[in-house]
Amino acid sequence: MTNLLLLQALNGLQFGILLFLVAAGLTLIFGIMDLINLAHGVLYMVGAYLTATFTSLTGDFFIGLALALPAALLFGIVLERLIFSQLYDRDHLEQVLATFGLILILNEGVKMIWGAAPLSVPIPDILSGSVPLIGPMRFPVFRIVIIAAGLVTALGLWFLVARTRIGMLLRAGATNAPMVSALGVDVKRLFMLVFGLGAMLAGFAGAMVAPILSVEPGMGNNILILTFVVIVIGGVGSIRGAFVAAILVGVVDTVGRTFGPIILRSLMDPSAASQTGRTLAPMLIYILMAAVLFARPSGLFPKAGAS
Amino acid sequence: MRTILKVGAALLATTIVAGPAMAQDGVKIGIMLTLSGPPAVLGEQAKNGFELAVEKMGGQLGGIPTEIIVVDDELKPDIAATKARELVERDGADFVVGPIFSNIMQAIAKPVTDAGAFLISPNAGTSTFAGAECNPNLFVASYQNDQVHEVLGKYAQDTGYSRVFLMAPNYQAGKDALAGFRHSYEGEVVGEVFVPLGQLDFSAELAQIAAYQPDAIYTFMPGGMGVNLVKQYRQAGLDTIPFLSAFTVDETTLPAQQDAAVGFFGGANWAPDLDNEASKEFVAAYEEKYGAVPGTYAMQAYDAAQLIDSAIKAAGGDVSDSDAIRAGLRAADITSLRGDFKFGPNNYPIQDFYLVKVAKRDDGKFETQIAEKIFDDYADNYASQCQMAK
Numbered sequence: 001m002t003n004l005l006l007l008q009a010l011n012g013l014q015f016g017i018l019l020f021l022v023a024a025g026l027t028l029i030f031g032i033m034d035l036i037n038l039a040h041g042v043l044y045m046v047g048a049y050l051t052a053t054f055t056s057l058t059g060d061f062f063i064g065l066a067l068a069l070p071a072a073l074l075f076g077i078v079l080e081r082l083i084f085s086q087l088y089d090r091d092h093l094e095q096v097l098a099t100f101g102l103i104l105i106l107n108e109g110v111k112m113i114w115g116a117a118p119l120s121v122p123i124p125d126i127l128s129g130s131v132p133l134i135g136p137m138r139f140p141v142f143r144i145v146i147i148a149a150g151l152v153t154a155l156g157l158w159f160l161v162a163r164t165r166i167g168m169l170l171r172a173g174a175t176n177a178p179m180v181s182a183l184g185v186d187v188k189r190l191f192m193l194v195f196g197l198g199a200m201l202a203g204f205a206g207a208m209v210a211p212i213l214s215v216e217p218g219m220g221n222n223i224l225i226l227t228f229v230v231i232v233i234g235g236v237g238s239i240r241g242a243f244v245a246a247i248l249v250g251v252v253d254t255v256g257r258t259f260g261p262i263i264l265r266s267l268m269d270p271s272a273a274s275q276t277g278r279t280l281a282p283m284l285i286y287i288l289m290a291a292v293l294f295a296r297p298s299g300l301f302p303k304a305g306a307s
Numbered sequence: 308m309r310t311i312l313k314v315g316a317a318l319l320a321t322t323i324v325a326g327p328a329m330a331q332d333g334v335k336i337g338i339m340l341t342l343s344g345p346p347a348v349l350g351e352q353a354k355n356g357f358e359l360a361v362e363k364m365g366g367q368l369g370g371i372p373t374e375i376i377v378v379d380d381e382l383k384p385d386i387a388a389t390k391a392r393e394l395v396e397r398d399g400a401d402f403v404v405g406p407i408f409s410n411i412m413q414a415i416a417k418p419v420t421d422a423g424a425f426l427i428s429p430n431a432g433t434s435t436f437a438g439a440e441c442n443p444n445l446f447v448a449s450y451q452n453d454q455v456h457e458v459l460g461k462y463a464q465d466t467g468y469s470r471v472f473l474m475a476p477n478y479q480a481g482k483d484a485l486a487g488f489r490h491s492y493e494g495e496v497v498g499e500v501f502v503p504l505g506q507l508d509f510s511a512e513l514a515q516i517a518a519y520q521p522d523a524i525y526t527f528m529p530g531g532m533g534v535n536l537v538k539q540y541r542q543a544g545l546d547t548i549p550f551l552s553a554f555t556v557d558e559t560t561l562p563a564q565q566d567a568a569v570g571f572f573g574g575a576n577w578a579p580d581l582d583n584e585a586s587k588e589f590v591a592a593y594e595e596k597y598g599a600v601p602g603t604y605a606m607q608a609y610d611a612a613q614l615i616d617s618a619i620k621a622a623g624g625d626v627s628d629s630d631a632i633r634a635g636l637r638a639a640d641i642t643s644l645r646g647d648f649k650f651g652p653n654n655y656p657i658q659d660f661y662l663v664k665v666a667k668r669d670d671g672k673f674e675t676q677i678a679e680k681i682f683d684d685y686a687d688n689y690a691s692q693c694q695m696a697k
Contacts, residue, residue: 003518004514004515004518007514007517007518008511008514011510011511011514014510015508015510108343111343111347115348116343116344116345116346116347116348116351117348117559117562117563118345118348118530118531118534118560118563119563120534120538120562120563120564120565122565123542128542129542129544130542130543130544136517136518136520137514137517137518138517138543138544139543140539140542140543140544142542143510143542211538212508212535212538212539212542213507213508213535213538214507214531214534214535214538214563216345216531216534217344217345218344218345219507219531222505222506222507254510254511255511257511258511258514258515282503
């Protein structure tokens, strides 16, 4: 049982890291530009498709990844220039409508270009296989790589936000964008940068899951809802909050799904336990979100000066 | 969203010469499949299979001018019901071929058959219309859904697996799948897990399988879910545990699963390597035209077209004579690609079922191949409850 817990905690950590990569961009966009971007999950999908395409063209996952990242960045910037820059001054309802429309358009667009059948990206040979943990339990090498890559990215983001001039502007922008603009900072360029960065991070998450999940139209929709849960729990606009909340959601979801039914089984008869566990497990993270919001209405790490 | 295809160059020529009036003497066939969203690949296979059959018969079914109208049900029952009504009432379709998914079948069966048209299912085979509610104008060219799961249950039982782990998505078809497996499996079920529909990461479930170390696992994980499960199962190093499945490894998912699925088992009424002339010819023609290996969806749609063709011929080309058409369909006087084929009293097929195994062919493509025959001339469990109204 301890073995299973350890394995599930690792699985949860890996899932959390992935959520963080998507949530980091979303929380910045939401926090700094005050833009509700439902289409953020689509950027994750586009990242996965770009990786699949470049990998099959070059025959090498690493080159594919290296080409997909700038392509995702470029795609994000083009989207920002064409569409999102028109939305900053609109109210949230219009943003939701426009970005929801964008989800539909891009999902269909992807289907027109790549077809409806799921694509697959082979795992590079040196990262395939699994390492033994304890007893019969094994953990895939590639998932360890995802955890490592995510942690490095998180560290890099922390450095960018906390230690550089751009980071200072980002933090200032998140607190009071009009004031930053009044001080002579080119907010338009800052926004474009944030959006591009967010797109690239989401694209990176998509690239990293491409070898373990299938690449298919609509793959971003599933992760989008969880990502919103993460940024709400973490506090809108906070990278640190997104990190803590993503790991929390990942672990609670993964461990809860396994151990919820096991714990319930000791309390009630097996068939009722499996029925209840089945119903309860997908609700766990929403219960977590409700509990966090009850105790801290602006999330775990609310941005300074939030009303 | 509606596309009207006039099939075959010959037909096209006659239409140009004679104008649309010709169509009234011919037959109209509405094809309703899921052609958008992630499961569209299933619908596309069925559409291709049907069109291939029509093409082979010179662009005409039953020797009369054939007009085919293709619509997308969008996998939404309400939209499907509306479009089905349009097909039979406004467009005057004599036959509707569809759908892929069982929930769509529930929605369109009544609108289509109430209007006097025939519904031929190239895939969905729900239990509802197999028993007491069987319908004289509804024919299923595929199988009754439970049967595929029973194949694997029987195999697990016969092989002597005594501890099996079950996993399915948490919705009606998932529950039916596990019930179907249990129908013919009597050993111990060490774990039974229902995952949310659409889940893509199975790490939590795979960890449990590793902890239980069952003799085999049985799963029903259609579409993209199956692609992910298979790849992750292999990556988690679980491939020493036999992988039994239904609708999880087939020709629609194999292009994405590739090597990860080799050696995994499924259940089916046909496989591309089935040893008969008609089937071999079909597989070769399909691969040449569409560049992909056909799965059961394409095969069943092909047979559906053959059934319509034989029925129209039996009725002497008069599609307005419903009784003659119905008798023609029931007779199923076709060379089915799957070999033995006839209809039971509920208009569901009686046919053979096989354990199939995924293999990589010499040309690098992947397909399921027949491992052994599990059931011979197998009828479903509901047929006896059917009292067909005349």
